[in-house]
Amino acid sequence: MNIRELPTREVTINACKLCNPLGASLVFRGIEGAVPLLHGSQGCATYIRRYLISHFKEPIDIASSNFSESSTIFGGGPKLKQALKNVIDQYQPTFIGIATTCLSETIGDDLQLILDEFNREYRAPGKPLLVTVSTPSYQGSHIDGFHDTVRAVIEQVATGGPKKNMVSIFPGMVSAADLRLLKEVLTDFGLDFLVLPDYSETMDGGMWDTYQKIAPGGASVDKIRAAGRSKAVIQLGRTVRKQQNAAEYLKERFGVESYQLGLPVGIRETDRLMQTLAVITGNDIPQKYQEERGRLIDAYVDAHKYLFGKKAAIYGEPDLVLGIAIFLAEVGVVPVICATGARTGKLGDELRCLLPELEGEITVAEGIDFDDIRTLVERVQPDLLIGNSKGYPLSRQSGIPLIRVGFPIHDRIGGQRILHLGYRGTQHLFDQIVNELIRARQDRSPIGWSYM
Amino acid sequence: MKVLEGRKKQVFRKGETPFEIDCEKQSLAGSVSQRACVFCGSRVVLYPIADAVHLVHGPAGCAAYTWDIRGALSSGPELHRLSFTTDLREQEVIHGGESKLYQGLIQLIDRYHPKAAFVYGTCIVGVIGDDVEAVCKKVSALKGIPVIPVHSEGFKGTKKDGYKAACTALMRLIGRGRTDGISKYSVNILGDYNLAGEIWIIKDYYRRMGVEVVAGITGDGRVEEIERAHGAALNLVQCSGSMNYLAQLMKEKYGIPSLQVSYFGFEDMAEALYGVARHFNDAEMMKRTQELVRDEIQAIYPKLLEYRKALAGKKAAIYVGGAFKAFSLVKALRLLGMDVAVVGSQTGSKQDYQLLKELCDEGTIIVDDSNPLELSHFIREKNVSLFIGGVKERPIAYKLGIGFCDHNHERKVALAGFVGMLNFAEEVYQSVMSPVWQFIPRPKQSVPMGGVQDEYSRTANP
Numbered sequence: 001m002n003i004r005e006l007p008t009r010e011v012t013i014n015a016c017k018l019c020n021p022l023g024a025s026l027v028f029r030g031i032e033g034a035v036p037l038l039h040g041s042q043g044c045a046t047y048i049r050r051y052l053i054s055h056f057k058e059p060i061d062i063a064s065s066n067f068s069e070s071s072t073i074f075g076g077g078p079k080l081k082q083a084l085k086n087v088i089d090q091y092q093p094t095f096i097g098i099a100t101t102c103l104s105e106t107i108g109d110d111l112q113l114i115l116d117e118f119n120r121e122y123r124a125p126g127k128p129l130l131v132t133v134s135t136p137s138y139q140g141s142h143i144d145g146f147h148d149t150v151r152a153v154i155e156q157v158a159t160g161g162p163k164k165n166m167v168s169i170f171p172g173m174v175s176a177a178d179l180r181l182l183k184e185v186l187t188d189f190g191l192d193f194l195v196l197p198d199y200s201e202t203m204d205g206g207m208w209d210t211y212q213k214i215a216p217g218g219a220s221v222d223k224i225r226a227a228g229r230s231k232a233v234i235q236l237g238r239t240v241r242k243q244q245n246a247a248e249y250l251k252e253r254f255g256v257e258s259y260q261l262g263l264p265v266g267i268r269e270t271d272r273l274m275q276t277l278a279v280i281t282g283n284d285i286p287q288k289y290q291e292e293r294g295r296l297i298d299a300y301v302d303a304h305k306y307l308f309g310k311k312a313a314i315y316g317e318p319d320l321v322l323g324i325a326i327f328l329a330e331v332g333v334v335p336v337i338c339a340t341g342a343r344t345g346k347l348g349d350e351l352r353c354l355l356p357e358l359e360g361e362i363t364v365a366e367g368i369d370f371d372d373i374r375t376l377v378e379r380v381q382p383d384l385l386i387g388n389s390k391g392y393p394l395s396r397q398s399g400i401p402l403i404r405v406g407f408p409i410h411d412r413i414g415g416q417r418i419l420h421l422g423y424r425g426t427q428h429l430f431d432q433i434v435n436e437l438i439r440a441r442q443d444r445s446p447i448g449w450s451y452m
Numbered sequence: 453m454k455v456l457e458g459r460k461k462q463v464f465r466k467g468e469t470p471f472e473i474d475c476e477k478q479s480l481a482g483s484v485s486q487r488a489c490v491f492c493g494s495r496v497v498l499y500p501i502a503d504a505v506h507l508v509h510g511p512a513g514c515a516a517y518t519w520d521i522r523g524a525l526s527s528g529p530e531l532h533r534l535s536f537t538t539d540l541r542e543q544e545v546i547h548g549g550e551s552k553l554y555q556g557l558i559q560l561i562d563r564y565h566p567k568a569a570f571v572y573g574t575c576i577v578g579v580i581g582d583d584v585e586a587v588c589k590k591v592s593a594l595k596g597i598p599v600i601p602v603h604s605e606g607f608k609g610t611k612k613d614g615y616k617a618a619c620t621a622l623m624r625l626i627g628r629g630r631t632d633g634i635s636k637y638s639v640n641i642l643g644d645y646n647l648a649g650e651i652w653i654i655k656d657y658y659r660r661m662g663v664e665v666v667a668g669i670t671g672d673g674r675v676e677e678i679e680r681a682h683g684a685a686l687n688l689v690q691c692s693g694s695m696n697y698l699a700q701l702m703k704e705k706y707g708i709p710s711l712q713v714s715y716f717g718f719e720d721m722a723e724a725l726y727g728v729a730r731h732f733n734d735a736e737m738m739k740r741t742q743e744l745v746r747d748e749i750q751a752i753y754p755k756l757l758e759y760r761k762a763l764a765g766k767k768a769a770i771y772v773g774g775a776f777k778a779f780s781l782v783k784a785l786r787l788l789g790m791d792v793a794v795v796g797s798q799t800g801s802k803q804d805y806q807l808l809k810e811l812c813d814e815g816t817i818i819v820d821d822s823n824p825l826e827l828s829h830f831i832r833e834k835n836v837s838l839f840i841g842g843v844k845e846r847p848i849a850y851k852l853g854i855g856f857c858d859h860n861h862e863r864k865v866a867l868a869g870f871v872g873m874l875n876f877a878e879e880v881y882q883s884v885m886s887p888v889w890q891f892i893p894r895p896k897q898s899v900p901m902g903g904v905q906d907e908y909s910r911t912a913n914p
Contacts, residue, residue: 010556012512012539019513041575041606042479043489047517050843059847061824066481067607079481086456086482090825102511103575106545137511138545208851209893211828
């Protein structure tokens with residue numbers, strides 16, 4: 001494994017990451033009755049709304065405490081309290097998720113102190129649950145904001161008690177379609193469950209007859225409370241650090257049996273999730289999934305000749321990169337570049353451990369931007385790019401086809417419905433990848449054959 | 453729905469007296485404003501300058517969210533489509549980001565050879581106290597190009613203050629170039645950002661009239677052209693929100709008069725040309741202008757009438773950034789036979805709203821700095837078939853099953869000029885008349901076919 005030395009450049013060119021409050025906002029949007037509130041300038045909320053809307057194509061309200069110059073000098077407490085009152089007044093939420101920004105962190109606002117004051121002053125009935133998380137964007141990136149927020153919600157809401165026949169699962173930053181798939185799997189295993197966050201409906205719902213102040217759906221607060229009573233908990237994502245891992249917290253605090261698995265992409269990683277659920281429940285893997293698995297392997301066989309020895313460059317959130325790399329390796333495609341804008345310090349180790357057969361063939365880069373990805377791609381000349389839509393300029397310039405996965409997808413419809421997980425999600429990715437390679441070959445052919 | 457107490461004076465219904473609307477104030481904390489921040493205002497105004505480096509000094513987010521987000525086209529270099537940031541980390545927040553900024557600027561200038569560099573301050577820079585001005589001065593002296601700080605710290609006011617910061621930055625470029633050889637019939641185009649190539653359409657009209665365009669500020673913008681802008685005889689100001697301030701500064705410093713124009717809709721587009729011809733008071737030019745307007749309109753009008761037939765009587769809502777665009781849209785929709793029932797802007801002034809009031813029909817809702825809850829309520833209450841706005845308004849309309857047209861930075865189809873009016877009409881038609889709305893349970897404006905009341909044809913319910 002070539003762990004790429006990070007450049008000592010002073011400027012990031014076309015960042016391959018977003019800021020922490022975006023991750024926080026997405027998590028809060030996956031909780032029932034919740035409104036996210038960013039403690040900072042108006043722009044943070046508006047930019048993040050806009051960025052999320054362009055992917056999910058859904059109304060996404062994120063409130064802001066809307067700092068002014070005087071809040072920056074004297075502290076943002078009064079503005080935050082006013083914002084809380086106004087959000088409660090307008091939205092009647094049952095939950096407000098408050099995330100900090102670089103501004104409020106740098107001036108040193110003490111959220112707990114402000115909330116204590118608010119709780120003393122605000123006596124009206126129906127006060128929502130208030131959860132806070134620290135998300136300064138000069139530490140980490142949006143994926144850190146995401147995991148930190150899941151953990152903060154669990155730390156501040158979950159309680160203990162006698163164990164229930166319930167499994168909690170923290171899926172990481174996956175698509176709305178992925179969340180639906182995970183819920184289907186858990187249901188088919190006969191489990192009561194918490195999936196946190198669950199924006200499968202809030203961020204990908206149907207039409208509304210009347211405008212909903214808060215989109216229906218989301219993980220219920222009751223379920224989050226009960227998380228400490230789960231019989232087992234699963235954190236998806238191998239690069240999630242221990243101090244960000246909410247499953248780890250439930251284990252330490254309430255003694256819940258805890259697992260950390262990879263995103264279930266490909267046969268092997270999906271098998272691990274299925275087997276884990278089988279162990280937890282004592283049930284067999286449902287027939288339906290055995291059939292899906294069978295069809296997927298059948299497809300692997302049908303198409304193997306088109307794939308072997310091909311090279312792919314993958315970029316994006318570290319665990320999606322890892323999952324796709326493991327999947328590609330099992331069909332003979334070499335994930336020659338595995339790149340992420342995040343800095344987990346774990347991506348290289350995980351790849352080395354899970355794909356020892358590819359030692360020396362993969363370049364791993366953390367904290368990378370698209371300018372450096374371009375340099376790597378020019379050097380390695382992969383057959384495919386796999387990642388979010390921000391790689392399109394690179395794809396256009398290099399002529400290397402782009403398979404769109406992950407977040408954001410800003411230049412196509414349906415980013416929220418891309419299925420990556422499970423045998424079914426893998427099947428979807430697999431067909432797309434094979435067909436893209438076949439298309440490239442067909443287009444290059446002087447004959448332009450119309451059969452295979 | 454209730455309008456928040458602190459916002460009641462920012463909503464007005466025509467017919468109510470006295471006319472009183474609050475505006476140009478900071479958004480209320482906790483109201484989900486559709487506005488962004490000071491940085492956003494500066495960034496959108498300067499963004500189209502295509503041969504300058506735009507370096508965002510701060511953590512990566514602000515730069516990431518503004519990477520290649522506008523459809524501002526360039527006929528040459530495309531440096532503006534890259535996203536540069538100092539990507540400040542905790543270390544720099546503690547010890548200062550000046551050294552990183554300095555090194556970064558040097559690296560970018562050495563690599564891209566820009567004609568100028570803009571350095572945008574973000575919230576955090578305003579707090580940690582980097583002396584951005586000093587760094588810019590040093591780099592400018594070393595590299596021999598203008599390196600201009602933009603004071604766009606997010607918390608220092610509203611988006612409109614960001615426009616002002618951008619205009620102040622532009623004033624540091626204007627006046628640097630030579631002005632010899634510029635025609636006495638010359639203009640600068642202020643406040644067109646060449647979305648979908650619109651400034652090319654407008655420049656072509658002026659060329660046909662015999663008017664020289666010295667600088668597009670900032671559409672298809674070039675540093676050298678902007679440096680010569682003080683040599684133009686007249687400033688044409690579109691997008692009043694962002695560029696009135698620059699026109700004012702240029703009048704004070706260089707004595708250049710300005711005209712408020714809009715390139716949207718037949719009426720305003722024609723007036724934008726006639727106004728210039730009148731200003732230069734040249735009979736030949738006026739004649740050429742009349743011919744131009746006649747030719748353009750004749751080519752398009754029959755087609756427009758077809759759209760009008762289908763759209764007549766339908767209602768629309770408008771919520772845009774600047775109020776001046778709203779005026780044009782009201783008129784353009786009237787040309788299509790449509791009625792405007794709701795109109796608002798993020799940054800309108802008292803005077804703008806007074807004008808809007810005069811322009812609109814009785815009962816029209818006029819709103820400043822609105823939010824999703826209000827907007828969704830207004831469009832439902834007025835039972836509109838079309839909502840015109842930007843990216844953040846689109847899902848509000850779609851979720852309620854209402855047609856939507858993007859009149860913001862993301863648009864890919866030119867809406868300015870006479871041809872733009874036809875494009876606009878076509879888009880409105882495609883949006884309003886699409887068969888998909890039949891599947892949405894929403895109030896119908898006409899008697900349903902066969903007179904049967906089913907769930908798809910129930911009447912208004914607010």
